[in-house]
Amino acid sequence: MKISIGNDHAGTEYKNAVVKHLESKGIEVINHGTNSVDSVDYPDFVHPVANDVENGNVDLGIIICGSGNGASMTANKHQGIRCALCWTGEIAKLAREHNNANILSIPARFVSQPQAVDMVDVFLNTAFEGGRHQKRVDKIPV
Structure with a gap:
């Protein structure tokens, strides 16, 4: 499996924990x-992740910012990206x-690092059910 990850300054520590976990x-x-941890603009780090997923260079993406909202909004501007802002494993x-x-957005200021790592594991290990859900996904413009 190959994952693309990006973050802003609010997500650096979380990103480091997630990367270490994934590489292990x-x-x-x-x-x-x-x-x-110096202030940066999240789109500069989210667009490359969305591009990786969009172009099929990776299996999935993970983005992390303070609220998860800005990063998610940015990723979802890309064709074929379905980025989900999640704050529990169940939502992931x-x-x-x-x-x-295909991209998980983590709100670093609202979940703990262990919660973030758990969400990543759940996200990466859960498959799309298809079936009745496929027709709904097909209605999302690309």
């Missing part, structure tokens, strides 16, 4: 940064099962 499982990670599971989400 043998998952390849493309890190688009930032690697600093449903985002994959029912919405075929």
Whole structure:
């Protein structure tokens, strides 16, 4: 599995924890940064993740910012991206099962690092159910 990850300054510590966790499982990670806590603009780090997913260079994406909202809004401007802002493992599971989400947006200021790592595991290990959900996903413009 290959994952693309990006974050702003509010998500740096969380991103580092997630990357370490993923690499310990043998998952390849493309890190688009930032690697600093100095203030940056989240779109600069979200667009490369969305591009990776959109172009099929990775299996899934993970983005992290303070609220998760700005990052999610940015990613969802890309064709074929279904980015889900999640704050629990259950929401991450449903985002994959029912919405075929391909990018997970994590709100670093509203979840703990263990919660974030759990959401990542759930997101990566949950498959899209298809079936009745496929017709709904098909109604999302690309």
